[in-house]
Amino acid sequence: MQSKSVILAAWFGLAAVISSPASAQAAAPAPVAAQFGEASAAAALGLxxxxxxxxxxxxxxxxxxxxxxxxxxxxxxGLKLGRGFPVYSISPQQLQAADADLSRMMTPxxxxxxxxxxxxxxxxxxTVEKRDGRWQAASFGAAALSRNLEAAAASHPGAQARFLRVYQAQSDFLEMTAAGGKPRFAALLSARQALSLTQEEALLDGADLIEPLRAAVRANLASFR
Incomplete structure (x- = not known):
């Protein structure tokens, strides 16, 4: 088992990467939507x-x-490839900002x-990622999360979807944006458990998630001290 210090260092290291503009550009050198074709081809080949x-x-x-x-x-x-979601995160530092806005702060x-x-x-x-200049399948699994994602996306057909993982809050969301609409969030099972959310189907405003996420991050980081 990893020590608390190792896990904590990994969390903070990831937070530093997410909050750095230079690293954000490195992670997404082209618009994320433009990555879909190559990423999905790599996923299909990997599968x-x-x-x-x-x-x-x-x-x-x-x-x-x-x-x-x-x-x-x-x-x-007979396995087939289904929906694809670009993965984003938010650092603890970003969450603590006075003008914190989940959709605006999401970093690929x-x-x-x-x-x-x-x-x-x-x-x-x-999961596919870019290695040595080309997209490749990196891992397989997360059966429960796949069911969660598929159900959330299927409940809101036509909406643009982005997967958000707030690592330090151990919480996953699907950001859903209907044409001409405001981004809202489906709290996936991990988020409902970590943040004690009771509504499973309703989409939530990002503003309503800021304080629960801040509290979860503080509690998780404190538990490693």
């Missing part, structure tokens, strides 16, 4: 390789703890997460 390699390695029986929520190895050949972290579907149902996520 194809993942399916083929695991089918070859495990045959007809998947091991315990397999990263995707599959009923059996027979589903590997440099990766995308795509829902993996089996028979039309979400069974996990593939």
């Amino acid at each position: 194809e390789d993942f399916s083929r390699q695991n089918a070859r390695e495990f045959g007809g029986r998947l091991p315990a703890g397999f990263p995707l929520a599959l009923a059996g190895a027979g589903e590997l050949a 972290v440099g990766n995308w997460r795509f829902v993996i579907l089996s028979g039309g149902k979400p069974v996990g996520l593939v």
